[in-house]
Amino acid sequence: MKNWRKVAALVLALALVVSMAACGGDSGSSTPAPESKPASEPASTPESTPESKPASEPADDASEPADEPATDEMSTPRNETVYLGGMQYGKPVNNNPMSSNANYMVIAQGGCPRISTWETLYAFNMVDGKAYPLLADGDWTWNADNTVMTIKLKEAAHWSDGTPFTAKDVETTWAFHFKYQTSSGIDLETYVESVKAIDDHTVEITGKPVNGAVNMLKLQTVACNYYIMQAAYLEKVEAEKSAEFSGDDLANEMRNAEFFDAPVTGPYLPALYDSEQKCVWERDDNYWGQDASMWGKLPVPKYLVHNIYSGNDATATAFMNEEIDMNQQFMANVQTTWEDQDLPVTTFYDEPPYHIAVSIPTAWYNTTKEGLDQAAVRKAIAMAADYDQINASAMTKQSPTFTEVPRSLFNPTEGEQSLIADPEALKPLQFTGKDIEGAKKLLDEANIVDTDGDGIREYPAGNNLSFKAECPKGWTDWNSSLEIVAAAGKEIGISIETYFPEAAVWTDDMQTGNYEIAMNTVAGADISSPWLRAYQTMYGFGGSFPERVTFSYSRWYNERADELLSLIPAEADENKVKEYYQELNELYLTEVPSFGLMYRPAMFHIAYEGVWTGWPTEGDDTPPMCGIYGYGIKMLYEIELVEG
Numbered sequence: 001m002k003n004w005r006k007v008a009a010l011v012l013a014l015a016l017v018v019s020m021a022a023c024g025g026d027s028g029s030s031t032p033a034p035e036s037k038p039a040s041e042p043a044s045t046p047e048s049t050p051e052s053k054p055a056s057e058p059a060d061d062a063s064e065p066a067d068e069p070a071t072d073e074m075s076t077p078r079n080e081t082v083y084l085g086g087m088q089y090g091k092p093v094n095n096n097p098m099s100s101n102a103n104y105m106v107i108a109q110g111g112c113p114r115i116s117t118w119e120t121l122y123a124f125n126m127v128d129g130k131a132y133p134l135l136a137d138g139d140w141t142w143n144a145d146n147t148v149m150t151i152k153l154k155e156a157a158h159w160s161d162g163t164p165f166t167a168k169d170v171e172t173t174w175a176f177h178f179k180y181q182t183s184s185g186i187d188l189e190t191y192v193e194s195v196k197a198i199d200d201h202t203v204e205i206t207g208k209p210v211n212g213a214v215n216m217l218k219l220q221t222v223a224c225n226y227y228i229m230q231a232a233y234l235e236k237v238e239a240e241k242s243a244e245f246s247g248d249d250l251a252n253e254m255r256n257a258e259f260f261d262a263p264v265t266g267p268y269l270p271a272l273y274d275s276e277q278k279c280v281w282e283r284d285d286n287y288w289g290q291d292a293s294m295w296g297k298l299p300v301p302k303y304l305v306h307n308i309y310s311g312n313d314a315t316a317t318a319f320m321n322e323e324i325d326m327n328q329q330f331m332a333n334v335q336t337t338w339e340d341q342d343l344p345v346t347t348f349y350d351e352p353p354y355h356i357a358v359s360i361p362t363a364w365y366n367t368t369k370e371g372l373d374q375a376a377v378r379k380a381i382a383m384a385a386d387y388d389q390i391n392a393s394a395m396t397k398q399s400p401t402f403t404e405v406p407r408s409l410f411n412p413t414e415g416e417q418s419l420i421a422d423p424e425a426l427k428p429l430q431f432t433g434k435d436i437e438g439a440k441k442l443l444d445e446a447n448i449v450d451t452d453g454d455g456i457r458e459y460p461a462g463n464n465l466s467f468k469a470e471c472p473k474g475w476t477d478w479n480s481s482l483e484i485v486a487a488a489g490k491e492i493g494i495s496i497e498t499y500f501p502e503a504a505v506w507t508d509d510m511q512t513g514n515y516e517i518a519m520n521t522v523a524g525a526d527i528s529s530p531w532l533r534a535y536q537t538m539y540g541f542g543g544s545f546p547e548r549v550t551f552s553y554s555r556w557y558n559e560r561a562d563e564l565l566s567l568i569p570a571e572a573d574e575n576k577v578k579e580y581y582q583e584l585n586e587l588y589l590t591e592v593p594s595f596g597l598m599y600r601p602a603m604f605h606i607a608y609e610g611v612w613t614g615w616p617t618e619g620d621d622t623p624p625m626c627g628i629y630g631y632g633i634k635m636l637y638e639i640e641l642v643e644g
Helices: 002-022 167-179 183-188 216-224 231-242 247-256 312-320 375-384 387-394 423-429 436-445 476-491 503-512 531-538 559-570 574-591 630-637
Strands: 081-085 122-125 130-133 148-152 192-199 202-207 268-272 278-283 303-307 362-365 466-470 495-499 517-520 594-596 606-608
Touching (some): 122 216, 148 216, 167 192, 167 231, 192 216, 202 216, 216 559, 375 476, 387 476, 423 574, 436 476, 476 495, 559 574
Parallel strands (some): 081 303
Antiparallel strands (some): 148 202, 278 303, 362 517
8 A cells, every 4th residue: 555655746846835835835734733732740759751632533623724835934945845743833932952941843851852963872762762873982881789870971962062072061960950850850859969070072971879779760851852952052042041040040051951051962953943934944954863873864854843833733734735744643543644635645654553652541440439449340351441543533443442452561672572471471461451251250259249229339338339421621632541441331331421621630539649540641651661651550658658659650560560660660680670571560560550441652653745745654674753852763764756
């Protein structure tokens, strides 16, 4: 199918390009999906990865006109411009890596950072789970007791102002994060003793023992997840701000300084950022990455442009109008764009699930509530839910099923699935759903039965098993998922009522434990996964939970689980790590403190091939990460114009 679509793209290219040129080339248009509302406030230990608000379904009226294109903004030639969608909403606030609310497409640290403007030491590939040297020169190394990570830096790297990139920049970056208590600094100061420049091109990151051992995975996040800032620029801004501010006010000023004029090491520089209509980035033709030690050339497009749309529906309309080249937005039934409308559109896979899934939207049980404190009740509901229906209705089959990728704490990527030591041993525990009879039998054997004939089982005798299941109003795919869970409960004699409050209420309910069943997602994929996901799912705070939590919402405690979660990030032996994960998965699938409802892409990869072609597809070694996420930026070096 994909080959046919590429041929179609070539056939249609001339007409499409001429048509777009007639419209002014850089016409902006419709509306984006709020890329991601955080699923919760950032966790302080360890850092949580915000999860997207599920994209709402496309408008029923596909003929809705797109927003008017900008006419008074910076114009760029169509044959030099890649238009992006689904990543920029509203006017940017700042370009500051220390900010917790930059609202700027090129500022997205943690998990899989976007590295088109700011760069990290290593570029993470969420598909294979590996870190590829970027500003770093070669792999990191550890000392004998795995407490100090040493990183060499590329001598060819330099800042956009032409000055050399050195280890002092790395040291100063973290000194400022810690000094001014940024969200990154607050998280990592628990795990990091120091970040020091040993010479101009060598950095040492020394870990701080937690529970008696250094967390090697958190040190790796320092290398992979966070942008490096220029020491000279930081010191200049600090001197300017210090003349007027001090104490907390100075810290606030530093965390929120605009930084649009800051030197960066990445290939694209901010060109238009103060507009309500669009953002433009222009390629730095002096970018250091064209050195043979890195990419060996410049990225192909001279400009990256992201129009600012009014909502999800307008973004979808813009894409259908061929005004977005790479769209990071959920589009229900995406296959209709080529099957029914004959558009030159590609996804990573030709067939369902079309995208690579890395996160696991999950139903959480509050295990402190009567009834839900019983593993039999928790597992019975999870066994009865119809996951194929959830996949079809919520995801329009744009993610793998639990039959295709059996459930565990791991996402479907190669890097995580390879950590399962004994898949056969997990099989008896891996329910695939719609097992009504099995769920009933489990409850009967636990003597959780309906004694009064009202159709609802009781536990203890006399108290009906009756729960509310919640997620935010308007999150349509999540809403439908919980309705399916509620229907499963009815079939096995458990009353589950759906409840869809405002997002702020839902967030507060989950964090304070004022809920019974709720839907949420924790970490997707980064260099510390799947440990981080497991930690945020199963860590029991030693049995003493704080009043408010930002992960481990189930408030479930198991002493051995806590022990395993401490052992994994301190273990260098991969076979031992796999053994620990095996045991952790067995605990999770037996106790069921929560259960995944679906797999979901952290990003959607939908390419229009009327102007540019060569976007990653199955079989390529370039990950489908929308061109600016982590190692996925490699695709900007490989695409080419359809018309040659």
